[in-house]
Every structure is written in C-alpha cells, then in structure tokens.
Amino acid sequence: MVQLARRLRQDFDRIQMEHEFAIDEMLTKVSILRREFQHLHRYNPIEHVTSRVKSPSSTLKKAARLGIDPTPEAIRERIRDIAGVRITCSFIADTYRVLEALTSQTDVRVINVKDYIAEPKPNGYKSLHALIEIPVFLSTGAVNVAVELQVRTIAMDFWASLEHKIHYKYDGDVPAGLVTSLTAAARAAQILDEHMEQLHREVRGLDTDTVD
Numbered sequence: 178m179v180q181l182a183r184r185l186r187q188d189f190d191r192i193q194m195e196h197e198f199a200i201d202e203m204l205t206k207v208s209i210l211r212r213e214f215q216h217l218h219r220y221n222p223i224e225h226v227t228s229r230v231k232s233p234s235s236t237l238k239k240a241a242r243l244g245i246d247p248t249p250e251a252i253r254e255r256i257r258d259i260a261g262v263r264i265t266c267s268f269i270a271d272t273y274r275v276l277e278a279l280t281s282q283t284d285v286r287v288i289n290v291k292d293y294i295a296e297p298k299p300n301g302y303k304s305l306h307a308l309i310e311i312p313v314f315l316s317t318g319a320v321n322v323a324v325e326l327q328v329r330t331i332a333m334d335f336w337a338s339l340e341h342k343i344h345y346k347y348d349g350d351v352p353a354g355l356v357t358s359l360t361a362a363a364r365a366a367q368i369l370d371e372h373m374e375q376l377h378r379e380v381r382g383l384d385t386d387t388v389d
C-alpha cells in the first residue's frame with residue numbers, strides 16, 4: 178500500500194515535471210518570436226507572457242470533478258490543461274499573427290483552436306485558445322505534452338482577470354446586475370481594442386521605417 182502510494186506520487190511528480198518542461202519549450206518559442214519580430218520590424222507584438230502548471234492536487238480535484246480515473250494514463254489523456262501559457266498582445270491582429278506563428282511550427286501538433294474573439298462567450302469573454310502538443314526530449318526519449326495556449330489583447334486580459342475574480346467571489350453564481358455590467362465592460366474593451374488598432378495603423382502608416 179505504502180509502495181503503491183509512493184509509486185503514484187512519483188508518477189504525478191513526473192507528469193508535473195514534463196508539463197514544466199513543455200512550458201519551458203513554449204516560452205523559448207515565444208521569446209524567439211518576440212526578439213525576431215523586434216529585429217525585423219522594430220516592433221514588439223507581445224506585451225507579456227505568463228504561464229502556470231496545475232499542481233498535482235488541483236489536477237486530481239479536476240479529475241474527480243470530471244469522473245476521470247486518478248491514474249497517470251487517464252490524467253495524461255484527458256486533462257489537457259495542466260500546462261497553460263497566456264500571451265498578451267497589444268492589438269487584435271497581433272493575437273492571430275502570434276498564434277499562427279506558434280501553431281505553424283513543425284514540432285507543434287494542434288489538437289484544436291477555439292476563436293472566442295470571432296465568437297465571444299455569452300458573458301463577453303474573448304481570447305484565442307489553442308490546445309497543442311509539443312515534444313519534450315527526456316533521457317528516456319521524447320514525450321508529447323499538451324499545452325493550453327491563450328492569446329488575447331491587453332483589454333481582453335484586463336476584462337478576463339476582473340471577470341475571473343468576480344466569478345470566483347460569487348462561486349459562479351454572479352448576480353444578474355453584475356453580469357450585465359460585465360457584458361457592457363466587454364463591449365467597452367472591444368471598442369477600445371478597435372480604436373487602438375486603428376490609431377496604431379495610422380501611426381505606422383506615417384513611419385515608413387517600421388512598416389512590415
């Protein structure tokens with residue numbers, strides 16, 4: 178029994194480590210894109226990047242919630258958001274450009290892409306989501322590890338982080354008045370995004386040195 182528990186513990190530590198490595202790989206890819214873009218266009222489309230690995234205990238909680246067997250095999254196969262990378266871009270066009278640049282790399286296998294910018298969630302949530310797999314090279318060979326990518330603008334990110342706090346505070350049961358206000362704020366964020374993009378285009382049009 179003790180041995181079994183120790184074995185499971187080792188398996189879960191390994192799963193977590195593999196996902197940490199996958200994040201390292203993705204962060205390197207993002208950093209290369211960023212630096213190359215800056216070099217070519219003297220412009221950086223990425224404002225900031227954050228990442229997280231779900232702890233074994235929250236992975237197990239999610240498995241229990243979804244009725245997934247708490248075995249390493251089932252977890253690897255069915256919980257695909259253990260590794261998450263969030264990229265915040267300046268403008269809407271950049272979100273598509275950055276996602277395309279990452280998902281078109283030959284070692285990246287795209288499992289699915291959800292475009293919540295073109296089709297926002299009913300509450301107003303916007304973002305590009307891509308579930309991908311990348312190989313991580315270990316001493317025992319390569320393993321393909323899932324990473325959930327989220328790409329959005331600063332305005333979308335600002336909205337999503339407040340919405341997340343409110344959702345959390347009310348345990349998902351957000352009062353109707355607040356839901357309406359949040360939806361209105363999402364519209365305001367969209368108007369800001371469109372406005373900023375327009376301004377940016379005008380400014381870049383004046384500066385021939387930085388046109389791509």
Ligand code: GTP
Pocket residue numbers: 258291298300302306336337338340341
């Ligand atoms: P999960 O099981 O939560 O991963 O849902 P899913 O597999 O249906 O994926 P989905 O693309 O809907 O959402 C994945 C992630 O996007 C979530 O874990 C959040 O980080 C983010 N997200 C999705 N919807 C919302 C939303 O309405 N508000 C906020 N703040 N974040 C959201």
Ligand code: MG
Pocket residue numbers: 258
């Ligand atoms: Mg998730």
